[in-house]
Amino acid sequence: MRPQSSPSRRQSLRPRRTGAAVTAAGLATLAAALTACSGGTSAAADTKTDKPDISVNLQGKQAKAGSPVEVKLAEGKLKQVTVTDTKGAKLSGEVAANGTTWTSDRKAAPGTSYKVKAVTDEGGSARTSFRTAAPEHVNKLSLAPGKDTTVGVAQPLSVVFDHPVKNKAEVEKHLKVTTSNDTTGSWGWIKNHDGKDRVDWRPKSYWKSGTKVKLDAELNGVDSGADGGWFVRDYATGFTVGRSQQVKVDLDSKQATLVRDGQSVKTVPMSAGTPGGDKASWGGTSVLMAKEGTINMRSETVGLGDAYDKMVDNSMRLTWSGMYAHAAPWNAAYFGNTNHSSGCIGMSDADASWLYGQVRVGDPFEVSGSGSKGAPEPGNGYGEWNISWADWQTKSALN
Structure with a gap:
């Protein structure tokens, strides 16, 4: 120049x-x-x-x-x-x-x-x-949710970095969250399921319906630290929180209920993961990550050998480790009476199709009852809702 x-x-x-x-x-x-x-x-x-x-x-x-x-x-x-x-x-x-x-x-x-x-x-x-x-090294990131989307009440802001972030406090200072109603929330540093550094901003409790959220990641010129590199651009995203709804999955009654604005909309019979081993379902709260439709599910991808290889309809991803809610007509004999799946929440074609049409990304699936393998780690999907608010705040690099 x-x-x-x-x-x-x-x-x-x-x-x-x-x-x-x-x-x-x-x-x-x-x-x-x-x-x-x-x-x-x-x-x-x-x-x-x-x-x-x-x-x-x-x-x-x-x-x-x-x-x-x-x-x-x-x-x-x-x-x-x-x-x-x-x-x-x-x-x-x-x-x-x-x-x-x-x-x-x-x-x-x-x-x-x-x-x-x-x-x-x-x-x-x-x-x-x-x-x-x-710069000798450049760090980049990915943001969720996508810009101008409408999401469920449990969707956090999530930032995953390509390279390690050693200067966490310096990076966090440049992440500016603005909400339309002054929602109380906090950043928390965790490891993504693939081992990458990740920082999420979640509210103290579920978002209020209608909240508008904006993130300005003013990172251009910030050094992420040794082995991480510099950020060479800014990032931004923003979203709106949709209607308030949750899916409540009861492992004891083998029923799943969609609750909207505090009122039960519909309850359907289901069969969750077989208790007592790797095939058990995750408990606690998971967040709907994606509606993937019809996909191929293979057991070896989740460490279960050659137990199954199926095309599965109305697939709703809940964790990175492979827990879904989906149609499972081959398991019809167990709906409402026995948890007998390989970890997912299976329903009839009709019920899965109905639920698929009702939920949106960011809706929480709250799994209660006996026989689960515990709550998923925060980075296994959006598992941070299984951490108390006080403990979540301690994960901020600025505390």
């Missing part, structure tokens, strides 16, 4: 001329001229001082990223400073009370070229530029 002015030359700043008192010649230039400085030694132009009038803490073409941009004025007062990258994005900032220093609110991102323009109270201006060094 070509700088607007050379770092080795001084720019003259002339006062604004008004009226007939200003003639075309014979006037002295402004004594405290601003100098564009991007490294090296400034030479005098049409002033008599050797000192540069402005200086920038980041200079040259290999400036170190990860710190705020600071512009200092030797004499006079700054009125405005603009720092812009090649895409036109600006770093916001503030002039200090004494008027001699401007500091950006955010940090300079790696591998980015910036233009700096400083304007004084007297109307003079100077420009300079610099570029930060390219």
